[in-house]
Amino acid sequence: RNWKKRYFVLRGKTITYYGEDDLESAKPLGVIELSEVSGILEEGGSREHSFGLVTPSRTYHLTADTDVDRREWVEFIRRVRGMPEEKVKSLLTHEVDPRNAEGTIDLDSIDSVTAADQEKRPNSFAVITVGRVFNLVAESPAAMHQWIGALSPKKYTLGDIDILTSCQHKGWLVKEGKIRRRRFFVLTETNQIQYFRTEDTRQPVAGSIPLNCLCAVDLYDDDEVKETGLYTFRLHSRKTTYYLTAKTADEAQEWIVSIQYVFCQLVKQTFIINEAEVDKPGVLSCWQTLACMCCTFVPERAIKRYLTMHLKKTIERFPDTEMGRFATFCDMNLSRTRKRDVVPSRDEIIACLGRRDLKAVVYCYGGGACNIELNTATTAGEVVKKLSLGLQIGSGNNRFALFEEYAGNFRVIDDRVVLADVLAKFEIEMKEIMKKGQNMLDKKRLFFKIFCYIHPERIMYDSIEATFMFEQLADDIAMNRLPLSHEVMLKLGALRMQVLDGDHETGSFLKDIDEVYPLPVITARARSHQDQLVSGDLHETYYQKTLKAKNIGTLSKKFKLPEIGDKERAEAAVQVEMQKIRVDTTEYWKRLRGVSTSMAQQKYLEMIMEAPAFGFSFFEVEYNTPDQRFPKNLLFGVGARGVSFYRNGESSPMKFYPYEIITSFGAPVQNVYLLVVEAQNPISIETNEVVEIAKLMKAYISSISV
Structure with missing residues (x-):
């Protein structure tokens, strides 16, 4: 695409763009009427800071200088686009006249001004006076912060009020919970934050936050500030996350720095002058707390320098003591600790207390598993690289990744994610599952498998990577994640039996046919053939099964079979269809006598690579774009060369779109994915796997560009 720099102006519901920014002499090059915009793409293409405006005639692809500018443009366009015409006109013509004021606020009566947290009313703030709010x-x-700064009264001086004799920092914050409450917070030298309903700390304490078990403090996020206007920082303790909101960035920063002085307090408590105190239980308890904080908490630069100096001096003075070993462990982890998103798990804290790495298990197809050791900063990408090197599968033919797996469902883990956070999230989510009384037979686990099929045709058939492909594709077929023809699935089932069990022997029986043939497809075939099947076959299948279960024996040929209901007929039809597939698969299996295991696996991969659906990851979607050729429910496939749409139960695509003609893609609203394709209307699909689709498409497109 040929990008051209233009100067855009939004007036009312019209965007006009020019070739230069001198509007007095410049002539407009074009106009975009917001009334004609049917959708806004948050990401307008592969270029950074881009977004898109979809109109019936074309899709405008725009890119800003920064992501902040992009967000502001999208926000203004979305707001103006939803305004009534009368309100837009009033905004263009309105002039402020103090004589027309409907009311006044006495500045001397203002107690405080704070940003509000209202999703339906962005950029809102509250002016709290003596009489009302x-x-x-x-x-x-930006305008909200200007108003807050202009209206905020000077900081209240405590005068002769004695808050706490050991006060390190104090001030007003907004504490978030079920209800957002404004409280007066005090940080004490006893490593505790106490908060009050008023500035008079002689009143009862409303609550407290102990900092000895503090795991992390997160600074406010710049993007979040732009969206909400709130300077919210988070305090993570072992069991609770506290969300605290300051009025300004400076106040939030002051609180975070003050809280981080807990490190300094721990330095004092672990600094030993009298050698008789070395390795005393009380001192080692402080070292354990310091170890946990060094593994999960990123301090300010100045505090980090102070702490590092203390650790190195301790290592030099007491090298062969428990204190020295704790100092070595802290120093090693302090240099690699990353910002954390989740409160550390119980296993991680126990590992830190014992100065050990965290242990985890990574599973893969074929029943394999690998025990790994990771520190509190190990990322998913580092584990993938280590496993790939160890298994000798890092050739670039396929891209492997770690996944979250639960009950057969997978979600890819980004390479930059800290795995300790993932394990902590597993712990939290499994506790929620236990509270709800759900099935605990399935547990969340880490899974190592292929994420993208880049160049699968280049693999060596006798390699470990080929075995990974074989097992993953077999599972995709069994779980109905790969649409194939009936004949192909029968032959692939026979080849898999040859790999697993060798030559067919007399009496060999495919007991678990659903391991090589998807049960949903069996059910669908039985439903379509149900009316065509002979009634006697249905009766015989159903009643033989029933009598055998009741130990009644076989039926007499002269016994008249009674009528059976729709439910029983459907069950019998599935049994008949399953038996047919079992017999047909076994026949193909018999023909493979003498074929070695390695050759059977090679034939399996060669056959499946010829299928149109090979190399695609499929998602169940609803097709929302008006088109009589496409049914409502479809399979959406994402592959190395493009995307495709399949009817349920069909093995060939209805439509294929190569990446070369896809100009942009993204999610304009939640659970809706939009594809903009050259020379046709945008394609809208609905799915709850928008994030997974976007990650996969970006991964494939980036592999093409490389």
Whole structure:
């Protein structure tokens, strides 16, 4: 695409663009009417800071200088696009006249001004006075902060009020919970934050946050500030995450720095002058707390330098003591600790207390598993690289990744994610599952498998990578994640039996046919053939099964079979269809006598690579674009060369779109995925796997560009 720089101006519901920014002399090059915009793409293409505006005639692909500019443009366009015409006109013609004011706010009566947290009213803030609270909404986050700064009263001085004799920091914050409450917080030298309903700390304490078990403190996110206008930082303790909101960035930073002085307090408590105190239980308890914090907490630069100096001096003075070993462990982890998103798990804290690495198990297809050791900063990408090197599968023919697996469902883990966070999330989610009383037979686990099929045709058939492909494809077929023809699945089932069990022997029986042939397809075939099957076959199948279960014996040929209901007829039809597939697969298996295991696996891979659906990952979607050729429910496939749509139960695609003609893709709203294709209307599909589809498409497109 040929990108051209243009100067855009939004007036009312019209965007006009020019070749230069001198509007007095420049002539407009074009106009975009927001009334004609049917959708806004948050990501307008592969270029950074881009977004798209979809109109009936074309899709405008725009890119800003920064991501902040992009967000502001998208926000303004979305707001103006939804305004009534009368309101837009009033905004263009309105002039402020103090004589027309409907009311006044006495600045001397303002107690405080704070940003509000209201999803339906962005950029809102509250002016709290003696008599009432004024809830106001600004045009943008920047305007909201300007108003807050202009209206905020000077900081209240405590005068002769004695808060705490050991106070390190104090001030007003907004504590989030079921209800957002404004409280007066005090940080004490006893490593505790206490909060009160008023500034008079002689009143009862409303609550407290102990910092000795603090695991992490997160600074506010710049993007979040732009979206919400709130300077919210998080305090993670072992059991609770506290969300605290300051009025300004400086206040939030002051609180975070003050809280981080807990490190300094721990340095004091672990600094030993009298050698008789070395390795005393009380001192080692402080070292354990310091070890946990060094593994899960990123301190400020100045505090980190101070802490590092203390650790190195301890290592030099007490090298062969428990204190020295704790100092070595802290120093090693302090240099590699990353910002954490989840409160550490119980296993991770136990590992830190014991100065050990965290242990985990990574599973793969074929029943394999690998025990791995990871520290609190190990990422998913590092584990994938280590496993790939160890298994000698890092040739680039396929891209492997770690996945979260639960009950047969997979979600890819980004290479940059800290695995300790993933394990901690598993612990939290499994506790929620236990509370709900759900099935605990399945547990969340890490899974190593192929993410993208880049160049599968290049693999060596006798390699470990080929075995990985064989097992993963077999599972995809059994779980109905790969649409193939009936004949192909029969032959593939026979080849898999040859790999697993060798030559067919007399009496060999395919007991678990659903391991080589998907049960949903069997059911669908039985439903379509149900009316065509002979009634006697249905009766015989159903009643033989029933009598055998009741130990009654076989039926007499002269015994008249009674009528059976629809449910029983459907069950019998499935049994008949399953038996037919079992017999047909066994016949193909008999023909493979003498074929070696390695050759059977090679034939399996060669056959499946010829299928149109090979190399695609499939997602169940609803097709929302008006088109009589496409049914509502479809399979959407993402592959190395493009994307495709399949009817359920068909092995060939209805439509294939190569990446070369896909100009942009993204999610304009939740659970809706939009594809913009050259020379046709945008394609809209609905799915709850939008994120997974986007990750996969970006991975394939990036592999093409490389």
